[in-house]
Amino acid sequence: MLLELKNVSKIFGSGCNNCLPETGEQADRAICPVCHSVVAVNDVSLKVKDKEILGVVGESGSGKSTLLQLIFQDQPVSEGTIFFNGIKDREGNNCNILELPPARKAWLRNHEMSMIYQNPHLGLNFNFSAGGNIAEKILGAGEKRYEVIRDQALYYFGKIEMPRSRIDDYPDNFSGGQQQRIQIAKALSSSPRLLLLDEPTTGLDVSVQARILDLIKALQYEMGFSMIVVSHDLGVINHLTDLTLVMKNGSLVEYGLTDQILEDPQHPYTQLLVSSKL
Amino acid sequence: MSYVAIKGGAEAIRYSKDFFHSELDDAKSISDQSLVKGLRYACDRVMSEGALYTETLAAEAIRKTGGDLLEAAFYVRAHRSTCQRIGSAEPIDTNQLRIKRRISSAFKDIKGGQILGPSCDYVIRLFSSLKSSDNTEAPLFEETDIPNIRVESALTPLRRDDRVAMLENEEQSPFDVTRSFPLPPYPRSAVMQIMARGETGSLLAFGYTSMRGYGDVHPTIGDLRLGEADILFTHPFTGNRVKIGSIRVTACETVGSFNPDPKDGKLRLAVGYGFCFGFNETKAISMSVLDLAMSHKGYSVGGQAIAANPEIVVHHVDAIESMGFTNHFKLPHYVTFQADLQVLNNARKNNDDR
Amino acid sequence: MTTDNITFGFFDEDAKKEIRRAMLKAVALPGYIVPFASREMPIARGWGTGGLQVTLSLITDKDQLKIIDQGCDGSVNAVNIRDFIVSVTGVEETTATPDATIIQTRHRVPEYPLSENQTLVYQVPYPEVLTTVEPDTARQKEMHANVDYAKLWVLLYEDTAQFGDSRISSRYPVVVNNHYVMDPSPIPKFDIPKLSDNPALQIFGAGREKRIYAIPPYTDVKPLKFSDREFAIEDFSGKACERCGSEDVFLDEVHLDDGVHFFCSDTYHCDTHLKEDRGAA
Known part of the structure; x- marks a missing residue:
């Protein structure tokens, strides 16, 4: 198993003992009626295997983006445990990565995982050139030879079908679609095991969207990393993923093969989602 | 019975003003001469921030305000509004100053020499005097006429070598911020005028952000000069060029990092310029650092730094304005505050009901 | 006081x-x-x-x-x-x-x-x-x-x-x-x-x-340097201090009326080197 989440929750606010039982799917709300905290992710457990592609759908506010941020540790988890790729503690037991020392957490983020954000300002440093952004990830993974870094940056820049001559340009000088491509090059340059994508094509032109999705799919096939794709767009989920997970009010309401979920949704909320989108 | 202070303030204000003036009665006995000569740096600040070169009125303003230099500059600004404009003098070339002090930290020695002149840079700030080898009884400096030293900027050799980026002159004639206020993109001449009139402390604070890491790090002072500049004017009737006086000024050129020049892609050093009335090195240096940050891109690609943002600098360095606005909060605001309270009460009620 | x-x-x-x-x-x-x-x-x-x-x-x-x-x-x-x-x-x-x-x-x-x-x-x-x-x-x-x-x-x-x-x-x-x-x-x-x-x-x-x-x-x-790149220090090759003749030291570049001159930045080094030279001569 590459990634395993067990009973993971995220509460924004003071939090109380009523937060989890009083919110989520059954309660049909995400705000705790007692302490008014927002429960963004409520007791979610899931597994991702090697080379597997998991889609996460749900309306805005359902907690799907927060779930990604918890896995990438952009946000601290309130409750629960996360295991990753057999990482063990000193006693040889599978180790909750949330309890790793900061340097090892950084290592996980630099080597093993990458995130592509909807907003390129979160994923790219606009003070660094396109090449510098890719180099940052390669450097973070420990490479200290300039020629190797430059060659790799150019290699991944080529992978995203950008002309080499533009590698020293700054992100501001690229279009929105190109900025997403640079994010992809940066994310993949450390050869991660797991790629997290948060609405990677939302807000882009439809034709640009399709090309970026094809690019991601081709690279995944070639490099063989696992992915978790968050999107409110069932078209994106259908195009990219094998398995799908449906979230509502922070809870997981349905999980299964993507085809099955889109063809024959079981949960009333998924049925609503599918009927309104297709 | 308590009383409600609604109106009837006229008398109270008169008493308050009288009280204020009587508190400063002792200032009346300070002569113009003591202020202009003895407290010359105070006068310089008042002229510079008041944006009018007038030593006697600066002295008068300092007396009237009990030494509150911002208030004094405010008097000078207000007076400035009453002055008729006869015409524009010729631009001053600060290469042509009669130098009293000129240093460059970029070079050990320079053409014309490092002229320390009068400076408190190396004064030990202790109330007592220290035992020291050079602490002799006789004064070292005898008042002599300042010789007519004129030297080119220490950066001129680098300019001749084409190692300094020259900004395009994009303006037909300089903007005049006293006649209209610029809209973005702000012409450089307008930004420079606003800074030359700006308050020392404000320029210093914004310039310091750039020096401390929020922008182009570590400027080098290429040429800092204090001296007298002749003011030349074309006589409106005779048409002759005449010298109508001379003023003491400070000018500073600061070197930043190098970058590809947008003109031709060649690598050149970026230079910023600062200038103000009177002797005020802190102000001229700060201004040159801000000009450097705004007019050139240094290490800080993207230009989000405070000091590189003309929008921030243009609207926040004039302390006559910021002081006025800050103090206006002492005016009654009970109508707006009562409205605020109503909104608070309604919101609380709404939340409590929920 | x-x-x-x-x-x-x-x-x-x-x-x-x-x-x-x-x-x-x-x-x-x-x-x-x-x-x-x-x-x-x-x-x-x-x-x-x-x-x-x-x-x-x-x-x-x-x-x-x-x-x-x-x-x-x-x-x-x-x-x-x-x-x-x-x-x-x-x-x-x-x-x-x-x-x-x-x-x-x-x-x-x-x-x-x-x-x-x-x-x-x-x-x-x-x-x-x-x-x-x-x-x-x-x-x-x-x-x-x-x-x-x-x-x-x-x-x-x-x-x-x-x-x-x-x-x-x-x-x-x-x-x-x-x-x-x-x-x-x-x-x-x-x-x-x-x-x-x-x-x-x-x-x-x-x-x-x-x-x-x-x-x-x-x-x-x-x-801090890439492992495949040399760390290059300031180059004064072919130049020497005009006062004491030292090479392989850090030199100050001075622009004067008659052009560019080079002198030792370390004045103690310059003084001692000058004395040694005179002593040897």
Whole structure:
């Protein structure tokens, strides 16, 4: 198993003992009626295997983006445990990565995982050139030879079908679609095991969207990393993923093969989602 | 019975003003001469921030305000509004100053020499005097006429070598911020005028952000000069060029990092310029650092730094304005505050009901 | 008030103790930046108050003091600081590098090799090497803790990609004891190799930013550099000091009416080299 989440929750606010039982799917709300905290992710457990592609759908506010941020540790988890790729503690037991020392957490983020954000300002440093952004990830993974870094940056820049001559340009000088491509090059340059994508094509032109999705799919096939794709767009989920997970009010309401979920949704909320989108 | 202070303030204000003036009665006995000569740096600040070169009125303003230099500059600004404009003098070339002090930290020695002149840079700030080898009884400096030293900027050799980026002159004639206020993109001449009139402390604070890491790090002072500049004017009737006086000024050129020049892609050093009335090195240096940050891109690609943002600098360095606005909060605001309270009460009620 | 009631070394003893404690911690953690309660000095911030505080809390009446600025004993700021320290301690001053027990410097490491009984005190404007890439203090601390210097490396990458080498001229980042990356104060790249494996204790004082850090004797110090790139120092090949004829030293470039001239930046080196030449002739 590459990634395993067990009973993971995220509460924004003071939090109380009523937060989890009083919110989520059954309660049909995400705000705790007692302490008014927002429960963004409520007791979610899931597994991702090697080379597997998991889609996460749900309306805005359902907690799907927060779930990604918890896995990438952009946000601290309130409750629960996360295991990753057999990482063990000193006693040889599978180790909750949330309890790793900061340097090892950084290592996980630099080597093993990458995130592509909807907003390129979160994923790219606009003070660094396109090449510098890719180099940052390669450097973070420990490479200290300039020629190797430059060659790799150019290699991944080529992978995203950008002309080499533009590698020293700054992100501001690229279009929105190109900025997403640079994010992809940066994310993949450390050869991660797991790629997290948060609405990677939302807000882009439809034709640009399709090309970026094809690019991601081709690279995944070639490099063989696992992915978790968050999107409110069932078209994106259908195009990219094998398995799908449906979230509502922070809870997981349905999980299964993507085809099955889109063809024959079981949960009333998924049925609503599918009927309104297709 | 308590009383409600609604109106009837006229008398109270008169008493308050009288009280204020009587508190400063002792200032009346300070002569113009003591202020202009003895407290010359105070006068310089008042002229510079008041944006009018007038030593006697600066002295008068300092007396009237009990030494509150911002208030004094405010008097000078207000007076400035009453002055008729006869015409524009010729631009001053600060290469042509009669130098009293000129240093460059970029070079050990320079053409014309490092002229320390009068400076408190190396004064030990202790109330007592220290035992020291050079602490002799006789004064070292005898008042002599300042010789007519004129030297080119220490950066001129680098300019001749084409190692300094020259900004395009994009303006037909300089903007005049006293006649209209610029809209973005702000012409450089307008930004420079606003800074030359700006308050020392404000320029210093914004310039310091750039020096401390929020922008182009570590400027080098290429040429800092204090001296007298002749003011030349074309006589409106005779048409002759005449010298109508001379003023003491400070000018500073600061070197930043190098970058590809947008003109031709060649690598050149970026230079910023600062200038103000009177002797005020802190102000001229700060201004040159801000000009450097705004007019050139240094290490800080993207230009989000405070000091590189003309929008921030243009609207926040004039302390006559910021002081006025800050103090206006002492005016009654009970109508707006009562409205605020109503909104608070309604919101609380709404939340409590929920 | 007269100077008679100023204590030896200007500070009260408690202030000196606090500064010494910071120095001890700095020595124990080579390259780590230690905050201290920087005192207001009678000279302005940015003029060497950090170095001055370090010197004043180390100095004893047996010390021999040398102060240089840009390598020069006669530079105005050096003279001024020396006069001040001598007036509050009465210690002996010297310009001879080998005779000095404490050398306070701005922007240079002396040309003459240092020895074990010497302390080199640097005046530091920017103690934090990460300032250029991350101005936020809390983030900087986190990055040091994680030995996360990727952003500095990216800066190096960008300059190498666009200009062939780093654009950093002075204050070149160094890795101390294979751990912390440190700002060596604005010394030229020419002096960076002298930091490593130096028999003298090197202490860095930043008064305005209230930080002290150190390189203990015989510590490994390396410039931050790609492993497949040479670290290039300032090149003076083909040039020599016009006064004493020295080569292989750092030279000042002076523009005068009759053109560009080169002289030793280290005035003690220049004087001694001149004497040796005359002695030999």
